[in-house]
Amino acid sequence: MIRVLLLYGGRSAEHEISCLSARSVLEVIDRDRYEVVTVGITREGRWVRTDGTIETAPGDRLPHVADLGPSVGLIGTPDGPRLLTVDGEVASVGPVVDVAFPLLHGPFGEDGTVQGMLETVGVPYVGADVTASSIGIDKAAMKASFAAAGLPQGGYLAVHRSRWSQEPEAVTAELAAAFPPPWFTKPARQGSSIGISKVHEVAGLDAAMAEAYEHDEVVVIEQGIEHARELEVGVLGRGQLDVTRPGEIVSSHEFYDFEAKYLDASELLIPADVPAGVAERVDALARRAYRAINCRGLARVDFFATRDGAVVVNEINTIPGFTPSSMFPRLWAAEGLDYPALVDRLLHDALG
């Protein structure tokens, strides 16, 4: 039996989405091969040992990790990494953990922090390592890596809070000279479209920047790619990569914001109805983007395809949405790798 540590919940806005994903993984994971140990991370960041059931509390719409029960942590021991449970004054040590599945999105989960903890105690884990995770979550670092790899992307400018507060006119002039509005302002390290605004004219920039700086000290201002289709592919592996055909997001809002992502029904078209040339281009760029950050395990790479047939990279997500109705698992299902097989493949790759 392989003992799997399933980490879910977490300190980001996608806490509940992570719980939904974890619940689905628990439903399908092969119990003849894997013994699952579940640890929920509360919104405040406490690790709690849970009993393997993830339920939605009465009156709630989505499940979350309750701040109840003993705390746990990971420790290295001579036999390998183990969970340490602390209940009041009493500590007890659990069995050795073989592999971890950090099913956590956004800051404190997808950004290399949890991955660093797993590295420190020597637990193999599903997904990207510390460096790739921290580059992938940081839109400024990610874009710089993509630029260094020669990948096509829209124009952008990364601006530190201190520069914006000292010389907003110079930033605005630099921006206007580089590319005209609309602009997208984004906190460098967030996710779920939180803190992102679409800015139609210079007058709207101030408020949009202020909102983005609430979430990070670096804000990326991007050229708006107008009338573009949003295409996404799933990638698996390290070295030898497998890539799905593209899927398309048809957003119910002006852009794919938080509401459109999780609350309103945005449509996912899988596979996307695109010309063969566009699909091939997306495939090739996805591989290059994955390699540009030295990713491993899994990623979803997102693109904009413009009317004139150009394809630009938007971003890479190293722990993409993972509920059975999320884009990433559905892309793989369309290739014949269904949800249980996908979970198995990820754990197998992490151990390999």
Ligand SMILES: Nc1ncnc2c1ncn2[C@@H]1O[C@H](COP(=O)(O)OP(=O)(O)O)[C@@H](O)[C@H]1O
């Ligand atoms: N440069 C852009 N041009 C046009 N639309 C954009 C641009 N950047 C973001 N968007 C829209 O905003 C959404 C969220 O932006 P994204 O960079 O993917 O943030 P997140 O990491 O939060 O998913 C995208 O899915 C897209 O709909």
Ligand SMILES: [Mg+2]
């Ligand atoms: Mg996105």
